[in-house]
Amino acid sequence: MATGMLPKIKLTDVVKRFGEKTVLDGVNLSVEPGESVAIIGGSGTGKSVTLKCILALLIPDSGSIEVDGQEIVGARASEIAKIRSKFGMLFQGGALFDSMPVWRNVTFGLTQGRMREPARMRRIAEENLERVGLGKDILNLRPNELSGGMQKRVALARAIAPRPEIIFFDEPTTGLDPIRADMINDLITSLVKDLGVTALTITHDMSSARKIADRVAMLYNGRIIWHGPRDRLYDSGNPYVDQFVQGRADGPIR
Template sequence: MAEDFKIVLEDVAKAFGSNRVLDGVNLEIERGESMVIIGQSGSGKSVMLKTILGLIKPDRGAIRVDGRDLTHMSNRELEAARAKFGMLFQGSALFDSLPIWRNVTFALTQGRARDTANMRKIAAENLERVGLGSSVLDLRPSELSGGMQKRVALARAIAPRPEIIFFDEPTTGLDPIRADVINDLIVELVEELGVTALTITHDMASARKIAHRVAMLYQGKIVWRGPRDRLYDSGNPYVDQFVQGRAEGPIR
């Protein structure tokens, strides 16, 4: 039923000049579901994510969050809708000039110094959720390892208690052990906070661990979707070639 879906994309298309990046994307994401989008570099995953965030306006189609079409909202309405979103960026995107506690609470303060004691408390609580202690509160991002920076970025994403969290290549640049720690955290946070999650990734180990369902984007269209358990048994030649990393197959 439509009310069960948190996010719905209907016939979403976007071109840049003659380059048609999205060519009629249709996708439904249920409330509380963890959906993972896989696909080659340049397949349109990031553009699709940016259209949902309202950073790029599609050429056609509808993008509905809680039944409301983002593509026809005013700027003020779009800002209100975005308040439901949390985002973990690929490169963590922490502010080097700010201490960790101000990074974590940035969405709550917009970078302004306010209610310092309470913001430090909120930062500490969210850092604890991702396995970091209060000893990092006053450090700068440059003083942390890549894996710790990812955890801080994750703490920042959940601090405003969003209803939807977007993960952009959450394990990129991490070794397999640290990547698995991040995957475990994502699973725990989705289950504990009840959020809806949308992740784009090339990491098949990550996809298999964090997803309820997986969808593959190829040449601007969703060519397959299914439960994570079918990822290596999809019966789809595009998915099979991609997840097996084979040079031979329908993907050029």
């Protein structure tokens, strides 16, 4: 992880409301270059809204979001497009296109779905599938012909194909059994390290958070109430974090 540099992502007092409901109520979070951070928290606590605000898919009501020191909130569309080009995304459930073969799914971010330079795109797809442990024998298959674990790997190959500087992982182990989930966690960890990217993950899976992240932050009631190294996740000293990670019904979270 780099030091003495601008944060790769910095959120300062970010507020987002939907009508009378305040989902983000002053979120402060910084992610350093090359760092892997996981945001944990219950359903409906604003994890996905946080990602959408960073991607400028949602506009905060107030606060600041910077990527490499550049302000996103209020930026022009052309500036936002340049910033978005730094991001890769592994969507919850994979979100592959069943109408396209695997090779076109993997290179979708490079072609925007258009049939451009098919021979070159197939080579790029093959290279990135190899990075996630898949062979060229699946290039022409449709996603619905693959197992859930293989679909997740294809989605991961798609996320890294444009060589982004930052990758978002949205519940990366959803729908996988514990063994395949652990394999995906190992794969993500090695890819983040090998590619030197910055990673931001949102997850309910504590095993995933502990394996993927250098640092974990917990979002509750629209605020980051705790953050610390992954080794302190089960020894945080915070009753909200303790209840959440241990999955207890009794505690301050209702």
